[in-house]
Amino acid sequence: MTNLDAHSPPSERLPEIIRRLRLAHPDACCALQHRTPWELLVATILSAQCTDERVNKVTPALFERFPTPRAFADAERSEIEEAIRSTGFYRNKARHIQEVAQIVAYEYDGKVPADMATLLKLPGVARKTANVVLGVAFEIADGIVVDTHVKRLVTRLGLVKAKDPKKIEQELIAITPREDWIDLAHLLIFHGRRVCKARKPDCTACTLNDLCPSSELNPT
Template identity: 45%
Template sequence: MPRETKQAKLERALAVADRMNEHYPQAECALVYGGNPFRLLIAVLLSAQTTDKGVNKVTPALWEKYPTVADLAQANVADVEQIIKTIGFYHTKAANCIKCAQMVLSEYGAEVPRDIDELQKLPGVGRKTANVVLNEAFGIVEGIAVDTHVFRIAHRLKFSASDTPSKTEQDLLKLYPREYWGPINHQWVLFGRETCIARKPKCDTCFIQDLCPTYAASRKAAEKRAAKK
């Protein structure tokens, strides 16, 4: 099979974006944070390797007990652990929440920084979290947040073959024009939850199956197996 040209890949990528816009025209962050950038920061920090639904179950109690940055900065780690203990890695996340609040308070005057490099200085905050916070809270698009869904979909669509989220992000940034970056995370997360599921993707009913090399390869393999019977 001939190797896909750079132009052909770009056209396919833009076609995927068009389909995503049709199916998810108003895709938004599933985390509930009340429009407060600091609460969003903490919620995204908590969401690592945990579902947004699980995070949304614990954050109301967290905000009630610690309504401000200063309140959380003075929290006892055991108390925070008790509130968030139903989510994964809660010991580490509880400590990072408090340290993050302390640094936002002491270094940034209780205001979440609007810079991707400054955000990544905060405990527990990586590039994915920084991208989500900048995009969602401030409308600043510096990159594409690559979580497990985006990583998986990028590879199934053959838009990346890189082995880390950061490298995968760079592949996507090189492929997509900047004006397309903003909606990708929210749209692909929904797509990953509903259709391009990790273990059993719903390829037969997928609205981008004709644009997916992985689906094409699986169909070709199925046809070969059928021909041998």
């Protein structure tokens, strides 16, 4: 073991950070319930500013009522809104889901596109959502998911300087082996939920505290 500390370069700390997070969170994975790429795409749109737990509460009934993209496409908008209301932003989310469903059903033969450029054309789908679908449903590492947890943790860890999610993603890509792109986000998200929480981070229990410039245990 070398003498890594909280102020070692990001590229040197990152492999050790990933190694320890894998040990701490061997169960890290996408927590959104889904059976198909389509269901994952819908669940991911619903997950904006909403816990995955709450998304999982509405999706079983949602996918029973609307089993296919075509069913969503031809539905009454208000019925979709009602089914997803508790996830917040329900009017925008219902509109996006229905518009995406119409495109998927009638332009892509019911299949979710498996490439970044096509996904990004869908209304309500930007890099975060596209990266989740590509990584989890298709096992394609085209980029790195940067959500609120990933942003908070990599900022606290001093792994990136940028504040804009797109720039953060580019900085992460530059220092992360591609084979870790998909796992990294899941590991950070699990760690963010359980330990490095937004309000009251539990630095004492954190497996990364000696590598973190923001740890309350380290001198600044």
